[in-house]
Amino acid sequence: MMFGGHLLSVLIWLPIIGGCVVLGLGKQPAAAKWLSLGVSVLTLLLSIPLWTSFTTGIATMQFVERAPWIATIHSQFYIGVDGISMPLILLTTFTTVLILIASWINVAKRVAQYFAAFLILEGLMIGVFAALDGVLFYVFWEAMLIPMFIIIGVWGGPRRVYATIKFFLYTFLGSLLMLVALIYMYLRAGSYELAAFQTLPLTLTEQTCIFLAFFAAFAVKVPMWPVHTWLPDAHVEAPTGGSVVLAAIMLKMGGYGFLRFSLPIAPDASRELDWLIITFSLIAVVYIGFVALAQRDMKKLIAYSSIAHMGFVTLGMFIGYQIVVHTGRTAGVEMGIDGALVQMLSHGFVSSALFLCVGVLYDRVHSREISDYGGVINTMPMFAAFMVLFALANSGLPGTSGFVGEFLVILASFKANVWFAFLAATTLVLGAAYSLWLVKRVIFGEVANDKVAALKDLNGREFLVLGLLAAVVILFGVWPAPLLDVIRASTDHLAQQLLISKIAP
């Protein structure tokens, strides 16, 4: 194994240390850019063995590393990946490279700091997905807020200060309640290991409190209706790179948290409170779908579409309990979770692609208003092809990655309750409506104004970024089997875990 079994540590620390070095290159922006790109590409290459050497078919943690850290509270530097976290780490390394390439020329001020922030953020995000110790997880989880706060605050739009402080405080509040839950369980279990938390017997009241504390942290991050209001603000004000990292990775952390913490640690409370999550998810799918339809700002539209899609993710995770109630059998529980995970990954690609598309237009016209565009296809045919593809993927067209996850989740909902499936399936209509209507207004039609007439088509750099994303979206759309193979063992294990009561005897 590479690095004597320290591959994950290298993946975490390489970007962080690289970022600190880049930070020191404030006076040489060109060198800072190239060094950042080098570090992020190296991290991407190093993360590929995670996939290739991954043993499918087992649910245990792999690439495990364990080192003493804070002895007095029995907290260790304990990291590892399973089928749930490994694809998310690859998503992180892949997306970061794209972000850095996409930001190459459109960051005007404090270039080195911008690139450094993304590198440090990358390391911290990988840490979140890899951590198997409660304190370690929390450290990465919170530390991640700092670079994001700065990215939105320094390089964002006109209302960036409001947006970034709102983003920070919202997520900080949720996380602190999670911290209390973690400490509570540590005092019960005598260890911060997540595995110890997962096997710790807890009464229903304890589980409910812990579940709600985790819910505060993860629901804000996902974000679920009604705590989603920070997201449109943050997205609109963030620079393109910030929007991409928010949509592609940060939102996934909420979903990951539900899978790694809420479901296995508080399965009985999850069963009791599944109505809460399912209701919020369906509201997100239907109501937020309509809200997206009404947006006039492209970034806001995609932000609301993200919320709706993430509603699908949480629906898939918690629909299993209803399946058991209605069919009396456990078949299909894992399907919902598979669907949720695939949907998370797919949304990571599709939403970043859409934000990058908006970024491409914004760089040229400096407007995100839909009404400022029209007939872009006449001047940017290549770009138009990409944008249409990603919009279709966003609405779940078969043959794109967006379809696989949605299909699995709807199928699982069908087993639980036809009406759940019906409401969930409205996304196929609403998603198509807002995505395609966006495309119709921006891309098609007559050339709307002089600015659109003067547009230049994609340059090589932009083509590379969007091309890579398009390839991935189509690849997973037509051939999702490798991805499902990797995640299956872990999701099956989770599906069993969440159905076993752990109420203390």
Place this chain on the structure above:
Amino acid sequence: MNAGSFNPNYFAQGLSFAAPEIFLGLAACAILMLDLLLSDARRHWTGVLAVVSLGVTAVLVAVQPVTGRVVALGGLYELDPMGQVLKVVTLIIVAAVFVYSSDYLRRRAIFKGEYFVLGLFATLGTLVLTAAANLITLYLGLELLSLCLYAMVAFDRDSGIAAESAIKYFVLGSMASGTLLYGMSIIYGVTGSLELAAIADAVRNGLGDNIGLIFGIAFIIVGVGFKFGAVPFHMWIPDVYEGSPTCVTVFIGTASKLAAFALAMRLLPEALGGSQQDWSQMLVVLSVLSMAIGNIVAIAQSNLKRMLAYSTISHVGYVILGILAGTAQGYQAAMFYMISYVIVTAGAFGMILLLGRQGFEADKLADFKGLVVRSPWFALMMAILMFSLAGLPPFIGFPAKLGVVQAVLGVDMTWLGVVAVLFSVVGAYYYLRVVKIMLFDEPVDTAPLGGSMLMRTVLSCNALLVLGLGVMPGALLQLCQRALP
């Protein structure tokens, strides 16, 4: 130990225990004399000698072989691991404070020897207080510290606001000292002893419900609460912090907080451990009010020193959280919190000192606008300090907060833990605002930063320590664990 008959060997041993304090006292007197002989041009030697004597004292304390609790000098002085750690931290912090202050004093043309001499005596007071095994020694140390601080606040003679602060501080401080003394006298009356160990025995052996004892505890809590600056005894903090010259504010914000912590630990767990139930309940009120008022009122401040004053009040609430838990883990957590807090505070005030210059005190929030353009390095350092105060990982404020919340959860006061974290969200807002001002705003003041190379180096080390100890808090946590087993 028989206090009645004089045993020369025992006395000599006691003197050797107290050698660091004796050395510091003598050094302070010597520096006072020497300062009279120095011309203004050579005045910096006073500062150098003060820092050197602090360093020597720190070494003397650190090499003392301390295994358990040893009482000496007729039951007046004690040597224990907690005292040793607190003394070393105090001495190092004061040395850093002197380094930060030297530049500031010189630039404001008030570079006088008195600052250092008073500072040394105040430090001596802290050491005596920390080493006290008897209520008299405790009070002696506290008054030595307080009187020096009153004088230091008024030390810039031409400043009206400083004189006002000094009077305010003096009047309120004397009242608090009086209250504390009254409480001590009641305790003496009830238990019949001034020695902390004897008081502890008396309280444990059946004095638990004595109404007189509880009365005494209430007065002691008032005195301790005042020295800490806990709500509702916090009124002096904002005015004194704002009015004092910044080089004195940083001294009050660090050394005197460590002294207050030592005072609380000596009086409450050590002497009155048997009535922990009683004082815990009182401390709950102090803690919650401090966290609430400190964090909420800090939001409204536009003066950085005043904001940090309210921030101190809130952080004291968190320290008290650890103490009121009444467990060894709680005391350790409180000590870790206190030490981490003074490290961060020293750095934060150090930044204000660094930005100040002749006739200009950089104590408004607006003075930090666009610092990242003027000096990216120190903007980064200040950002580290602010994020640490907000309790964010990977900075030292996080393990500190983790510890105290764990302490209250450990004694089934989960609600208090939830209250604590909720108020830290409120607190995060105003720390973030400082970061916002430094990083997101455009600079209005483009003057280059002052500060000697030495000061810049020490300040940078201070901030990097906040990061380093945040990533690797294990060693300091273990030190606190050994100090309070």
